[in-house]
Amino acid sequence: MPHKVVTKKKVGSDVKKQLQHLLKTQAQLFVSTRDDMMEEAVERKRRLCEKRGAEIVRCTIHCQVVGKHVMENEARLSYCAHYQFLIKHGREMYVEEQIEERQAYFLDGELVKDEKVSKTDGEMDSPRLEREMPVDERISYEYNRAKAVRYAEIWWNSYNPAFPKFDVDCTNFVSQCLYAGGAPMTGYPNRAKGWWCKNNSWSYSWAVAHSFRWYLSGSRVGLQTVEVSSPEQLMAGDVICYDFQGNGRFDHSTIVVAKDKDGMPLVNAHTTNSRMRYWSYEDSSAYTPNIRYKFFHIIDRK
Known part of the structure; x- marks a missing residue:
């Protein structure tokens, strides 16, 4: 399964090894579904396709490292995983794409955790809206x-x-x-x-x-x-x-x-x-x- 790293700065040999290990492990996890969370995600996608009468013909992952923090024997790498699914649905085929922001944690060079970064809009209030009263002057539009x-x-x-x-x-x-x-x-x-x-x-x-x-x-x-x-x-x-x-x-x-x-x-x-x-x-x-x-x-x- 193809993968790539895009970085703007050179990194030390230890970090390079960790990046390589990350990508190798990430690809292996996706293919063999050894990681419970990844297995669940792939299974959800497969079940949904099966329910629709569709199938995943091919899946590729491209990983781009966007941040790293290394301290002694610990490392945390932030990366984006770009999934591309070639879906066959009847006679039609199309590509579905999805981007996940993820973090991987290493201890002594071994991957100990790889998880999706969760986001919430809890910090944004959603107060009761004030209804706009119709006005004499119409606001016209054409939606293209x-x-x-x-x-x-x-x-x-x-x-x-x-x-x-x-x-x-x-x-x-x-x-x-x-x-x-x-x-x-x-x-x-x-x-x-x-x-x-x-x-x-x-x-x-x-x-x-x-x-x-x-x-x-x-x-x-x-x-x-x-x-x-x-x-x-x-x-x-x-x-x-x-x-x-x-x-x-x-x-x-x-x-x-x-x-x-x-x-x-x-x-x-x-x-x-x-x-x-x-x-x-x-x-x-x-x-x-x-x-x-x-x-x-x-x-x-x-």
Whole structure:
């Protein structure tokens, strides 16, 4: 299984050996599923494909080291694992991609732990939004789905410097996609009102998954949506919101970029950067049987 290291600085021989050991071990873990967590992740992906009538034809991993800390006999390496899955679904084939930020810990040159870096948006408040009252002067727009999807494809694994970047970046990314498609900003400068990002500030609905979900449900000014009951009713450029725990607080947002042969959505997302991922997220470590979804169809023209 191919792998590579991209570094900007030369490192000592001990660290080089540790990097080589990391990559060799990471590839071996993925192939032989010796590591419980990796085995579980691969099994989730396999089960989901089997449920859909699809199969993983090939998987490759590219590892890029982004940080290192070495002290005496201990070492901690931060790296990004870029997974590429060639999926065969009926007569169709496509590539699904996913980026994981991971950390590996070594003791006396031996790998003792290799884990995904967990992220949470717990530090971001999601207060009750203020509903915008309809005004006499209409805010009209035309939503260009092709432009929204194009933006999602360009920036799925990078960050547009024209916008802020968050550790938990999923909703910020989806908001940018909608804006690229022509969705109008409203509510500035009230952070609890409307949906906007300007002058190095932003509304809660722009960047917080739970606030975004409620904005999409209730907006009557500017960008508007229709909530639909099933994912196959969505089109490219539409949005899915996720409540992984089923506790009423929504944690994640994605944008639909394509449909599979059965008419089910494939989505792009940030935080765990993903491209052409199956909409249900049953292969995610965040998935629980209590998961709840909200499906929002963007009204194309107002």
